Amino acid sequence: RKEVEQDPGPFNVPEGATVAFNCTYSNSASQSFFWYRQDCRKEPKLLMSVYSSGNEDGRFTAQLNRASQYISLLIRDSKLSDSATYLCVVNAGNQFYFGTGTSLTVIP
Amino acid sequence: DAGVTQSPTHLIKTRGQHVTLRCSPISGHKSVSWYQQVLGQGPQFIFQYYEKEERGRGNFPDRFSARQFPNYSSELNVNALLLGDSALYLCASSLDTLNYGYTFGSGTRLTVV
Numbered sequence: 001r002k003e004v005e006q007d008p009g010p011f012n013v014p015e016g017a018t019v020a021f022n023c024t025y026s027n028s029a030s031q032s033f034f035w036y037r038q039d040c041r042k043e044p045k046l047l048m049s050v051y052s053s054g055n056e057d058g059r060f061t062a063q064l065n066r067a068s069q070y071i072s073l074l075i076r077d078s079k080l081s082d083s084a085t086y087l088c089v090v091n092a093g094n095q096f097y098f099g100t101g102t103s104l105t106v107i108p
Numbered sequence: 109d110a111g112v113t114q115s116p117t118h119l120i121k122t123r124g125q126h127v128t129l130r131c132s133p134i135s136g137h138k139s140v141s142w143y144q145q146v147l148g149q150g151p152q153f154i155f156q157y158y159e160k161e162e163r164g165r166g167n168f169p170d171r172f173s174a175r176q177f178p179n180y181s182s183e184l185n186v187n188a189l190l191l192g193d194s195a196l197y198l199c200a201s202s203l204d205t206l207n208y209g210y211t212f213g214s215g216t217r218l219t220v221v
Contacts (some may be wrong), residue, residue: 046211098152
């Protein structure tokens with residue numbers, strides 16, 4: 001079983017739509033959690049950390065459910081510039097595990 | 109401020125050769141980690157260093173090794189290259205190993221022929 005699992009998509013949504021990505025992780029001792037975005041042939045860029053209480057950064061909301069070992073990312077009012085691959089990242093015992101990424105295309 | 113810098117940006121090697129990839133972290137960052145990314149997949153964790161000590165190791169063969177220098181820069185070495193080692197190698201740095209996300213360099217694209 002993979003350490004981190006994500007739905008690879010692709011998700012194709014119209015501008016202005018709300019879209020949610022989900023991620024599950026297998027190691028219950030995982031300690032920190034992040035969402036990254038990666039544009040085609042570019043390096044991953046940190047989007048936001050994910051906290052147990054949930055956190056928001058503008059149009060982006062991240063949530064963590066430790067009991068279900070589940071992380072989510074919600075993007076509201078999608079913009080064309082949000083088109084990218086979104087990677088879920090879990091830190092477990094000084095090992096960082098990336099999901100395979102979820103591809104998002106925002107359509108005009 | 110300079111971000112994470114990696115060199116070289118591209119590299120072509122022959123099977124069986126050895127390669128050294130280099131990484132300079134963001135100033136003030138003491139943790140460096142290395143990842144391998146093949147097309148269509150997420151980055152795979154190789155090593156994590158903090159204060160010049162190895163703190164984490166992914167599921168890679170012993171042909172892969174790394175070190176961190178007193179100035180916190182790092183090298184990734186791969187011996188006896190295989191065709192399957194062809195990938196984008198990413199270096200990332202962070203203030204610590206746990207609480208802060210990592211900032212990535214733009215990577216070294218290694219092709220083994």
